[in-house]
Amino acid sequence: MDKLYSLSAKSMKELLEKREVSSVEITKSVIERIEKTDKDVCAYNSYNFENALKNAEAVDAKRAKGETLGALAGIPLAVKDNIHVKGLKTTCSSKMLENFVAPFNATVTDKLNASDAIIVGKTTMDEFAMGSSGESSKLAVAKNPWDTSRIPGGSSSGSAVTVAASQVPFAMGTDTGGSIRMPAAYTGVLGLKPTYGTVSRYGIIPLASSFDQAGPMARNVDDLAMLFGAVCGRDTKDAVTKNYTFDGYGDSVKGMKIGVPKEYYGEGVQPAVKERVFEAIETLKAQGAEIIDISLPSTEYALAAYYIICCAEAASNLGRYDGLRYGFRGSNTSNVEDLYLTTRSEGFGDEVKRRIMLGTCVLSSGYSDAYYKRAKLLQQNLAAEFTEAFKSCDVIITPSIALTAWKFGEKAGNPAEVYAADICTITLNIAGLPGMSVPCGFDSSNNMPVGFQIIGKKFRESDILTVAKCYENAVGGFAVKEF
Ligand code: GLN
Numbered sequence: 001m002d003k004l005y006s007l008s009a010k011s012m013k014e015l016l017e018k019r020e021v022s023s024v025e026i027t028k029s030v031i032e033r034i035e036k037t038d039k040d041v042c043a044y045n046s047y048n049f050e051n052a053l054k055n056a057e058a059v060d061a062k063r064a065k066g067e068t069l070g071a072l073a074g075i076p077l078a079v080k081d082n083i084h085v086k087g088l089k090t091t092c093s094s095k096m097l098e099n100f101v102a103p104f105n106a107t108v109t110d111k112l113n114a115s116d117a118i119i120v121g122k123t124t125m126d127e128f129a130m131g132s133s134g135e136s137s138k139l140a141v142a143k144n145p146w147d148t149s150r151i152p153g154g155s156s157s158g159s160a161v162t163v164a165a166s167q168v169p170f171a172m173g174t175d176t177g178g179s180i181r182m183p184a185a186y187t188g189v190l191g192l193k194p195t196y197g198t199v200s201r202y203g204i205i206p207l208a209s210s211f212d213q214a215g216p217m218a219r220n221v222d223d224l225a226m227l228f229g230a231v232c233g234r235d236t237k238d239a240v241t242k243n244y245t246f247d248g249y250g251d252s253v254k255g256m257k258i259g260v261p262k263e264y265y266g267e268g269v270q271p272a273v274k275e276r277v278f279e280a281i282e283t284l285k286a287q288g289a290e291i292i293d294i295s296l297p298s299t300e301y302a303l304a305a306y307y308i309i310c311c312a313e314a315a316s317n318l319g320r321y322d323g324l325r326y327g328f329r330g331s332n333t334s335n336v337e338d339l340y341l342t343t344r345s346e347g348f349g350d351e352v353k354r355r356i357m358l359g360t361c362v363l364s365s366g367y368s369d370a371y372y373k374r375a376k377l378l379q380q381n382l383a384a385e386f387t388e389a390f391k392s393c394d395v396i397i398t399p400s401i402a403l404t405a406w407k408f409g410e411k412a413g414n415p416a417e418v419y420a421a422d423i424c425t426i427t428l429n430i431a432g433l434p435g436m437s438v439p440c441g442f443d444s445s446n447n448m449p450v451g452f453q454i455i456g457k458k459f460r461e462s463d464i465l466t467v468a469k470c471y472e473n474a475v476g477g478f479a480v481k482e483f
Helices: 008-018 025-039 048-062 107-114 159-164 181-187 221-231 272-285 299-320 334-349 348-364 371-387 417-418 423-431 462-477
Strands: 046-049 076-080 118-123 169-176 190-193 215-217 259-260 290-294 395-399 436-441 448-456
Touching: 008 025, 008 221, 008 448, 025 046, 025 048, 025 076, 025 118, 025 159, 025 272, 046 159, 048 118, 076 107, 076 159, 076 417, 107 118, 107 221, 159 169, 159 181, 159 215, 159 417, 169 190, 181 436, 181 448, 190 221, 190 462, 215 221, 215 462, 221 462, 259 272, 272 290, 272 395, 272 436, 272 448, 272 462, 299 371, 299 417, 299 423, 334 348, 348 371, 371 423, 395 462, 423 448, 436 462, 448 462
Parallel strands: 076 118, 076 169, 259 290, 259 395
Antiparallel strands: 046 118, 169 215, 190 215, 190 436, 395 448, 436 448
């Protein structure tokens, strides 16, 4: 069977269960596909082909013996390069960790292994997950499969790209302020940021620990749900995780109330994006959903609050890269202070340095009351507004991102504009809510994908997936880039 690589995870699973194909055959097909296409889209920092084939053989052998297999048995996938896979490098796309080999597995990786999935490689990202475009990577810089002169979005750039380019059916990303949902929207795939505390953060290199959450990316709702079900749940190694079991989803929005907050459709949102998102809302209305206008007034302060809290937490999380314990070490230094200075000056890129400086500033005495503490108050207000809004609706729909994918370098001189693009996604990380980006057509001016975001109540991923599934059925599935 040719083109095994392009199948959905669900179809792969069916064929494997019927023993019409083996995991080795699927994995070989995926490896060939990656070898053929990755020079064009650069989704990976490193490959894990040899182990992948060995693991596929082991799964096939288990199946032949009739042993019980996990939910993802024999299906290939990729994980973002900030998630530890023991024995493979975890680089965070940074010079600082370019040669760092993970000494243990993240819980997500343990869960993937327990479900017999086949990890084929580590996907590239913005350096330390700081960014929205993928351009801040210091290793591979992924390209958008729909137009390789354009950004794929970030920071889970490679995970989005490997799915969009049909190299693997699904992949794991992480999302601190939109890093799953933004690249999903830019590349025309689906991406879910689960409720904070749903997926363990253990073994994932932190950006802002109070926002970080790992989640799945896929080309259809069923695959996304399959991967989410395999990685979620309580973990004693991550105290914020909750006893959570994902209990599936439906496909009808009849009687569901969808809130539409006016603050998310302001001037900064490109007209083409607004049009497509409104069309998606109309589609859901035609399927029986009730549309309700709502307001989330604190949204205008969300960006400031996010970057203050994110940078503060990032600055302290990144304090560990001192050249002594692990990672890159500056050379020709004569004393410890010099070692810190050289290591951090040479090991980190500009975006990382900018955030460490901002974060250190907003936490310093004299400034912490004016910035950090006020940002934390705004966080409470925003969360309270969502709680209030959810009294009148089941889910909320917004654009996933205000723009469509731009050309590499186009916004290089203007980090503030790039930060501003995150406005639709960051509010969910601030409030700890789940959200998902779903493709909803294209911007006709550049033929790049547009995504809409479905926001749910805490731990109600099932509502989000129900809406997404209903939409997917109504539009007859999502476009896949032929490549
Ligand atoms: N663009 C956001 C930032 O740079 C998102 C980061 C993320 O979600 N990892 O902080």
